[in-house]
Amino acid sequence: MERWCKIRQRVLREGESIRQIRRETGLHFQTVKKILTHSSPPAFRCPERPKPKTGPYLERIKGILDADKDLPRKQRHTAKRIFEVIREEGYAGGYTQVKEAVRELKRISQEVFVPLVHRPGEAQADFGQALVKMDGVLRKVMFFAMALPYSDAMFIAAYPRECTETFQDGHVRAFDFFKGVPRRISYDNARTCVSQIIGSRTRRLTDGFLQLQSHYLFEEHFCRVRRANEKGVVEGVVKYARLNYFVPVPAVKDFEELNAHLEQRCREDLGRKLRGKGATKGRLLEEDRAAFLSAPAAAFDACRGASTTVDKLSLVRFDCNDYSVPVRFAHHTVVAKGYVDLVRICRKDRVIAEHDRLWDKEAIAFEPVHYLELLERKPGALDHARPLCDWPLPECFALLRSRLEQEGRAQGTREFIRVLRLLERHAVDKVARAIGKALRLRRCNRDVVAQYLYPDEPFSPPTFRLDGREHLQGVCVGAVDLASYQGLLGGRS
Incomplete structure (x- = not known):
């Protein structure tokens, strides 16, 4: 640009000849004329090259691409397929020219968007x-x-x-x-x-x-x-x-x-x-x-509910998975509510079971306590009950069962199930402590374990007080003569 400016100043302002400029710079006459005509170098303009091969088929290619816009993406024409189509129609050029034409047509036909305004709220x-x-x-x-x-x-x-x-x-x-x-x-x-x-x-x-x-x-x-x-x-x-x-x-x-x-x-x-x-x-x-709306005072219950019926295995199906409920609700209509982290099963506005949410497919969530009531009527199924498999109970439970079955055989198994039913109302660790105390005292049955579940209260012997009994304050009780009692014993003998 500096050289361009000096040439224009020397010729147009100082009056030097074009021949002198050409002699010093070695520029062509047409180049000097261009400098004198334009105040700054004109932008480079690439002449549009003729396309004797693809030119007659550009409208055909554009029509194919426009028709493809209404079709699924996976069923649209590729550049190779367009090349094969127009070749059958008489195209004599190569594939590369078609590919470049398709690329250029797609580029200039892209959708244009309007800038949007975003308001608060x-x-x-x-x-x-x-x-x-x-x-x-x-x-x-x-x-x-x-x-x-x-x-x-x-x-x-x-x-x-x-x-x-x-x-x-x-x-x-x-x-x-x-x-x-x-x-x-x-x-x-x-x-x-x-x-x-x-x-x-x-x-x-x-x-x-x-x-x-x-x-x-x-x-x-x-x-x-x-x-x-x-x-x-x-x-x-x-x-x-x-x-x-x-x-x-x-x-x-x-x-x-x-x-x-x-x-x-x-x-x-x-x-x-x-x-x-x-x-x-x-x-x-x-x-x-x-600009926000005020949040409601009540919390939203983010869950999906589904009405269903408990089957004969005391299971409820929700979202392709099964969840257990207490056996007394078998064959009843319930509502399963699925949350992000858990599933609640309700019967007449009452929650009868709650499980962690299963996100796999065809899985089963058992709660062993739900089946204890049925096992009390069918004690023979205790060792084969699927809900009780791998139930992590403390060791004292197995020891209690062994001792009860040694003492009562079949009745001992039923008695052990009665002990397990205490878990319906008490925590495992609390029942385990009660069982441990019963085992130490060798008093093994359900009633004894249940008695030990209640908290121990310190024993204090009753004391008779005269407060509020003024009419008894004047009464004097004399000392007892034990010799009279001995006389009675002697006379009886």
Whole structure:
């Protein structure tokens, strides 16, 4: 540029000839004329090269690509397939030219988006997946993400899989983290909240989503089908969380430890300031909170309920797994409530059983105590009862059974089951102490063990007092002469 400027000054201002400039610089005449014509070097313009081979077929290639937009991605034309199609129509060129033409047409035909405005009090929610080493085993987990586009604050929580109860629990935790309920939340069309898509914007919602919305009263917004860009902020949050919170792969003991780690990272992220924002996420979150809805006073019961019938094995099936209930409820109708961490089984507003949640398939959760009432009627099944297999009882229970069966044989087994039934109302360690005391005193039966379950009270002999008995204060009791008693004994003999 410096040389360009000096040449123009020497010719146009000082009047030197073009011939003198050419003699000194060795430039071509046309080059000097270009310098004198333009105040700055013109941009390089690559002449459009003719395409004698692919040119007549560009419209055909563009028509194939446009038609593919309405087809599934896995059934669209590849560059190789387009080459084969147009070759059958008379194309005489090579594959590389077709491949470059397809690449260029795809690049210039990409969709263009409108920048959106994000107001305080709005949120977007989605699920993502990542790998975690949990208790030494590498496994896939689903993580719930909620983002506030105005402040860019985020909340992440991991779950075994995406379902109604994890969807609800993720909202409950997010609202607690943000200390409020967003007025409007955007979603995709997942089965956890949409049961049927009716037109472009109309949705038939699931009962689980309606229960959540009825409790918190937020407004819903669903993206159009295959238009995840309408909630692009949370899509970016899912990617950010996977690359920053799950890399390297977290090694944790359980979901409780993992979620504590993720919540801590989300809190630390509130101190970050993004490009184009006037303050940190934490400061902008205060403006979001000012536009939030107030959280209801009552807590939301984040669970999925299902009415079912207890089978003849005293088992209830929920989410492809079986859970035991007390045998007296066999063949009764019950309601199973599945939470993230446990399953409660209810009968007429009363919880009759509670188990840790099973996330595998076709597994069974037994509670041995549930079957003791039936075993008392069928003592012969004690050694073969599946619910009692691998029941971790203290050693004193086996010793008690051995002693009872030595004394009473078949009746001893029934008596031992009666002792086990004490576990229906008392803790194992408490019953074990009572059994140990009965064994030491060699008084082995159910009634004795039950007696020892009550707390020992210090014995104090009764003492007669004259307080309040003034009419007895004047009574004097003389000393007793034991010789008279001896006389009576002598006379009787």
